Amino acid sequence: MDIKSIQKELKAQKLSGRIFTLGNLFIGEDILPEENRICELTGFTGSYALLFVTPAKAYLFVDGRYELQAKKEVNLRRIEIVKLSEISFCSWLKNNFAKSSARIAYNPWIISLSTLNGLKKLLPAAEFIPAANAGRLLSPKPVKVFTHQKKFTGQVSKDKLAQFAAHIKKCGLDAFLVTSAASTSWLLNLRSNALPYTPVFRAYVLVEKNGAYKVFAENTDYETALPFAKLAEILPRYAKLGADFCSTPAAIAGFAPQLADTADAVAAMKAVKNPTELKGMRNAHLRDGVALTKFLFWLSKNYKGKTETEVAEKLLAFRKKELNFYSESFAAIAGFGANAAVVHYHADEKSAAVLKKNAVLLLDSGGQYYDGTTDVTRTIALGEPSADMTEKNTLVLKAHIALASAVFPQQTSGSELDLIARQPLLKQGLDYEHGTGHGVGFFSDVHEGPARISVHAKNSAPLAAGMVTSIEPGYYKENAFGIRIENLYTVKPAKNPKYLHFEVLTLAPIDKKLINKYMLTTEELTWLNRYHRQVFLSLKKYLTRQELEWLREACAPL
Structure with missing residues (x-):
């Protein structure tokens, strides 16, 4: 399949265009390369995009994280890049098709019911037509499923199912179809090797109000799983069936017309970590901090002549030595110099830059451990920074501290929290084109809902005690350098229980060579010195003598 053949098909069927999203039947979740139709058609490798192909032209919609990357990867003569920071996809569609009786094709397995309903409301005169060659886009590679043990989860799946079944009954439903792989995995305490960085079991689970359940999956060794085709036969049996329209493919409505839009309660349940999960997250971050600190010491002595890919591989080697390590939580982002200005830059062996002095290395990485998931970014000065x-790094640090030290009322929106972090940068006329924070799963998705910290999070779930989130403000100067400082935090009740605050999980030094202490207030300096003292005291007994001396200097108070 290529864009030219799609355009030929559109002309033959007298269609106005076709929508392509980045995904498969697990909407909004990670996919494999062979499932990525947008990359196949455009060459764009980012984790978020929309593609709209008309008979005459193709348009790729990307957000602020990927504007620079898209320019480098896409053939700009054939594909026009549309910046979502300037116009939303819906506004673009309305501007171009509101006055016409458009006929728009889509794949009903990879567009959610909420998205399709929104498009129909946006363009009432348009006809939305399921594409003839649509499918679930699920890789045929065999998948091994395994149990996530109770010593890590803190709760057996039977108890989780009972809790969820009680919720289904309370909602007046006969059953609920869980279509999120992350929710299914948490509910059943199952994981798999289907994806390289996210150990979820890619399955749907149909849970009845009495707690009975059926699992739908393909190409796995889970013996009782039913094929997805069976959904068409089984779902009509339920008079009152619930599903979350935000994560449920539009195709499901074709054989479950009685479907009721009901929020996925499992998503909210798993977002609030239980005591065992929180203890595991702390332990995983301690070990991850040891690995990252050992790497930072090694880097300080060995960076010259190394490539971006080589340093990423070295960090992975340190993580692999730690207890309960399973995999990286995403492909590490090691961006040197101008490459660091590309928010989600990924090097390969052919194009990887060679590290030199007097520049910065932005290193965004994380690990999947059986007892927790990590995600950390450090910006490292190699030689003498300008x-x-x-x-700019000090401004980003001020932004990070502003939110990390905040005390805020319960039910505060993610957009309000986002603005707290941006203030130090906005006051200088600066900003960054990505969210400030995202939820983090437990041996699961490194990006987890339903809460997030973003200017676009007005309607997202507010943060609650027990959740884990990142705080990661940044600054990016095109063709020059990039800065980001990211820690993970757990949300906890403040002294006044009507309020919440953050408790840090990530343990790794922040590069003092990139900090102008005279730009920091007394409170900010106190925060930084306390954090570094915590890092040093937590990690010191796990390091060699040379590593310890390096860390002592890295964490010495300013």
């Missing part, structure tokens, strides 16, 4: 690098 005054501009130091100033």
Whole structure:
């Protein structure tokens, strides 16, 4: 399949265009390369995009994280890049098709019911037509499923199912179809090797109000799983069936017309970690901090002549030595110099830059451990950074501290929290084109809902005690350098229980060579010194003598 053949098909069927999303029947979740139709058609490798193909032209919609990357990867003569920071996909569609009786094709397995309903409301005169060659886009590779043990989860699946079944009954439903792989995995305490970085079991689970359940999956060794085709036969049996329209493919409505839009309660349940999960997250972050600190010491002595891919591989080697390590939580982002300005840059062996002195390395990485998931970004000065690098890094640090030290009322929206972090940058006329924070799963998705910290999070679930989130403000100067400082935090009740605050999980030094202490307030300096003292005291007994001396200096108070 290529864009030219799609355009030929559109002309033959007298269609106005076709929508392509980045995904498969597990909407909004990670996919494999062979499932990525947008990459196949455009060459774009980012984790979020929309593609709209008309008989005459193709348009690729990307957000602020990928604007620079898309320019490098896409053939700009054939594909026009549309910046979502300037116009939303819906506004673009309305501008181009509101006054016409458009006929738009789509794959009903990879567009959610909520998205399709929204498009129909946006363009009432348009006809939305399921594409003839649509499918679930699920890789045929065999998958091994395994149990996530109770010593890690803190709760057996039987108890989780009973809790969820009680919720189904309370909602007046006969059953609920869980279509999120992350929710299914948490509910059943199952994981798999289907994806390289996210150990979820890619399955649907149909749970009845009495707690009985059926699992739907393909190409796995889970013996009782039913094929997805069986959904058409089984779902009509339920008079009152619930599903979350945000994660349920539009195709499901074709054989479950009685479907009721009901929020996925499992998503909210798993977002609030239980005591065992929180203890595991702390332990995983301690070991991850040891690995990252050992790497940072090694890097300080060995960076010259190394490539971006080589340093990423070295960090992975340190993580692999730690207890309960399973995999990286995503492909590490090691961006040197100008490459660091590409928010989600990924190097390969052919194009990887060679590290040199007097520049910065942005390193965004994480690990999947059986007892927790990590995600951390450090910006590292190699040699002597410029005054501009130091100033911008210090502003990003001020942004990070502003939110990390905040105390805020319960039910505060993610958009309000996002604005707290941006203030130090906005006051200088600066900003960054990505969210400030995302939820993090437990040996699961490194990006987890339903809460997030973003200017676009007005309607997202507010943060609640027990959730884990990132705080990761940044600054990116095109063709020059990039800065990001990211820690993970757990949300906890403040002294006044009507309020919440953050408790840090990530343990790794923040590069002092990139900090102008005279730009910090007394409170900010106190926060930084306390954090570094915590890092040093937590990690010191796990390091060699040389590593310890390096860490002592890295964490010495300013």
